[in-house]
Amino acid sequence: MNTYNPVNALIIFVSISVLIYLIFRPAKGWFWLIKNSFIFNEKTAIEDILKQLYHFENSGKDANISSLTGVLKFKDSLVIEVVKLMTISKLIYFEGDVLKLTKSGRDYSLRIVRVHRLWEKYLAEKTGIDKLEWHDRAEFMEHKLSLEETNSLASQLGNPVYDPHGDPIPTNSGKIAKVKGVALSSLAVNSIGKITHIEDEPDIIYKQIIAENIHIGSQIRVVENNTKRIVFYSEGEEFKLAPIVAANLTVAILDPTVLDKEITLRLSSLQENETAKIVGISKESRGESRRRLLDLGFVKGTQISIDLMSPLRNPTAYLVKGTSIALRKDQASKILIKKD
Amino acid sequence: MSQKSIEKIIALSSDLRWQIGDDFHDNLAEGIYADASEIAKNSVISNNKKKRFRLDTKIDKIVTSKTWGFPIMFLILGVILWITIEGANYPSSMLANLLLNNFHPILKTLAASIGMPWWLDGFLIDGVYLAVAWVIAVMLPPMAIFFPLFTLLEDFGYLPRVAFNLDYLFKKSGAHGKQALTMSMGFGCNAAGVVATRIIDSPRERLIAIITNNFSLCNGRWPTQILIATIFIGAVVPASFSGIASLSAVIGIAILGIFFTFFVSWALSKTVLKGEVSTFNLELPPYRPPRFWKTVYTSLIDRTIIVLWRAIFFAAPAGAVIWLISNIYIGDLSIASWTINSLDGFGFLLGLNGVILLAYIVAIPANEIVIPTILMLTVMATGIAGGEGVGVMFELDSASETATILKAGGWTLLTAVNLMLFSLLHNPCSTTIYTIYKETKSVKWTVVASLLPVIMGFVITFLIAQIWRIVV
Numbered sequence: 001m002n003t004y005n006p007v008n009a010l011i012i013f014v015s016i017s018v019l020i021y022l023i024f025r026p027a028k029g030w031f032w033l034i035k036n037s038f039i040f041n042e043k044t045a046i047e048d049i050l051k052q053l054y055h056f057e058n059s060g061k062d063a064n065i066s067s068l069t070g071v072l073k074f075k076d077s078l079v080i081e082v083v084k085l086m087t088i089s090k091l092i093y094f095e096g097d098v099l100k101l102t103k104s105g106r107d108y109s110l111r112i113v114r115v116h117r118l119w120e121k122y123l124a125e126k127t128g129i130d131k132l133e134w135h136d137r138a139e140f141m142e143h144k145l146s147l148e149e150t151n152s153l154a155s156q157l158g159n160p161v162y163d164p165h166g167d168p169i170p171t172n173s174g175k176i177a178k179v180k181g182v183a184l185s186s187l188a189v190n191s192i193g194k195i196t197h198i199e200d201e202p203d204i205i206y207k208q209i210i211a212e213n214i215h216i217g218s219q220i221r222v223v224e225n226n227t228k229r230i231v232f233y234s235e236g237e238e239f240k241l242a243p244i245v246a247a248n249l250t251v252a253i254l255d256p257t258v259l260d261k262e263i264t265l266r267l268s269s270l271q272e273n274e275t276a277k278i279v280g281i282s283k284e285s286r287g288e289s290r291r292r293l294l295d296l297g298f299v300k301g302t303q304i305s306i307d308l309m310s311p312l313r314n315p316t317a318y319l320v321k322g323t324s325i326a327l328r329k330d331q332a333s334k335i336l337i338k339k340d
Numbered sequence: 341m342s343q344k345s346i347e348k349i350i351a352l353s354s355d356l357r358w359q360i361g362d363d364f365h366d367n368l369a370e371g372i373y374a375d376a377s378e379i380a381k382n383s384v385i386s387n388n389k390k391k392r393f394r395l396d397t398k399i400d401k402i403v404t405s406k407t408w409g410f411p412i413m414f415l416i417l418g419v420i421l422w423i424t425i426e427g428a429n430y431p432s433s434m435l436a437n438l439l440l441n442n443f444h445p446i447l448k449t450l451a452a453s454i455g456m457p458w459w460l461d462g463f464l465i466d467g468v469y470l471a472v473a474w475v476i477a478v479m480l481p482p483m484a485i486f487f488p489l490f491t492l493l494e495d496f497g498y499l500p501r502v503a504f505n506l507d508y509l510f511k512k513s514g515a516h517g518k519q520a521l522t523m524s525m526g527f528g529c530n531a532a533g534v535v536a537t538r539i540i541d542s543p544r545e546r547l548i549a550i551i552t553n554n555f556s557l558c559n560g561r562w563p564t565q566i567l568i569a570t571i572f573i574g575a576v577v578p579a580s581f582s583g584i585a586s587l588s589a590v591i592g593i594a595i596l597g598i599f600f601t602f603f604v605s606w607a608l609s610k611t612v613l614k615g616e617v618s619t620f621n622l623e624l625p626p627y628r629p630p631r632f633w634k635t636v637y638t639s640l641i642d643r644t645i646i647v648l649w650r651a652i653f654f655a656a657p658a659g660a661v662i663w664l665i666s667n668i669y670i671g672d673l674s675i676a677s678w679t680i681n682s683l684d685g686f687g688f689l690l691g692l693n694g695v696i697l698l699a700y701i702v703a704i705p706a707n708e709i710v711i712p713t714i715l716m717l718t719v720m721a722t723g724i725a726g727g728e729g730v731g732v733m734f735e736l737d738s739a740s741e742t743a744t745i746l747k748a749g750g751w752t753l754l755t756a757v758n759l760m761l762f763s764l765l766h767n768p769c770s771t772t773i774y775t776i777y778k779e780t781k782s783v784k785w786t787v788v789a790s791l792l793p794v795i796m797g798f799v800i801t802f803l804i805a806q807i808w809r810i811v812v
Binding site: 133317 | 354357369370373374377378400401404405406409410504505507508509511517542544611614620621622623624688689802803805806807809810
């Protein structure tokens, strides 16, 4: 112990901590970087390329090598290598410098898309995983599931038509439903519609939409639309979005004459001395937590009022069918009411 | 039926599914619920005027109010802990007197009279018997007081209000409001707290509650905290303030534990347990008079059984190990002395010493025997007079005698402070570890829950020791 000195001990400790942090920090840690660089497999690359080509084709854009390398996370040389392989196995072909899917290539890509969207649906309905993580987890799983596994997953989920973002899920035979509606950014002032699709890519824009607390399936009314911003009302709340964000929301236009005039609000906006009737539960509330709400009596037509506020104002206890039930604010925002 | 017509039916069904659309299942479920409630509304007559007792609403308004909600909560928890600690003193010393001071010598005489060899007598009576007796004497009374009181509160209906009040804080750290209850249970016994996490339905939040339960200072650790605080913290202030100072030190450690609960919950939910989302709904049931005698009876029986089970299965082997390591010699030193010498360097870095680390290793099965073990090992290692003999745990009646021994063992204020911190931040006792494994069914999470606190303990005591030595 004759070399001991508290200052030295601290310095050694701090440097070891920094080193461990650098090696293991999430995502950028050296350990993860090295580990990830070893995981490359051809199947993943082929399937990712097919999926991207499908998306290009679907949005009516042409794809070439450079647009492919732009959207893929693989090294450029690898992409070129794999594209070569794929042309040989007749999954894709060149038309000039434009890349096209062959019939078998399109079928394959639909299968990948099907797994991806089914898995998102599965995560939404059967697990409590946060929606910000659905996409990445599905990206991983789409390369893992076999055809049989996919089909049994689909039938367990009741052969869903749409994934939780509102994207259509291709069927086993490759049939695919249409997304109804147009981009929110293209809506005229005063038009009324229902949000049918929320695009989950790119990540940055999706995070903004989630942060705004915009719910799929909710009715909206546009009150302002210009190059700077789009303002709309939905479920009694006002939302302001930049056009680039609004472009990632798809809205099905509704006929204003058939709509009832009463305004649907979120339960979170109920005040302490007011009473209301429940209209329904938003599509944003899914799986177990949705069924739990129904079990507790949050069903259409039920009278509801505030019973208690907690000292920190969240959660709030609501009086439903003579029972006091506490809900957090984000859950209350997914229950729709009409005030008496 | 021919293959063809079967295919036709399947094709038709999938076509119909597409036409019905995605909302079908939801609409059906909602429709059933709505119909059921409609039928109930028409056929069940209820007295709408008297929905809830007026008294109920009044109590609720007070216990969840902005001004009174938190003070009432802390007051009730404080009173329960005070009753537990104060009330357990007398039965504990009675039990100790009976089992340690009276029954132990009788057993020794008996063993001598039948000519039992010294090693068997030492192993069984000084090792196994003493550890079992110690755990029963220290643990049974507080458990028998704390848990019935807690169960009474639960029966009354107050606990869901606590979860309701505290949920926002737990939500901020990514956990569930009901963790407030399991955390409070942990003040009684961490193993019981871990079992209590069954009330949390989402798996992720349950795991957080299980891993962080160890940061609640349990009954087995309160006596250590109080003794060390009285001897060392109370001594640095004028005598008239010593009571207050040592009390605040112990409360400070308990509050630090609550802080760690929040901090670790937050850190876990941001890293390894990221992903699973919180769902929260909590029914606030009406208050009702607790079934006093039934609660007290069942709770007493339950706890006594747990304590006895724990004493026999976990403490008894620990007692045997303590006696053995002190009495088996390798070369000219006992195993205990060898271990103490080799742990001394690391102990010094942490502001502790080899004796304390060894005591915490052998006392993994039961934190109650940490102090007796430390005293015995200190006497053995320093060779001062006192104690009951090699491998025989003991405790002294007065704090000043204990202080003399500890100071002879080289203890300073730093040792005391770090021991108090380490007593809060170290691995859970083996009963809790076993319970965690039974509840999670996962070796991985059991290992995390066991090692995370002790690593934190190492880091924090280390940092404090270095800074202390630089500053003081």
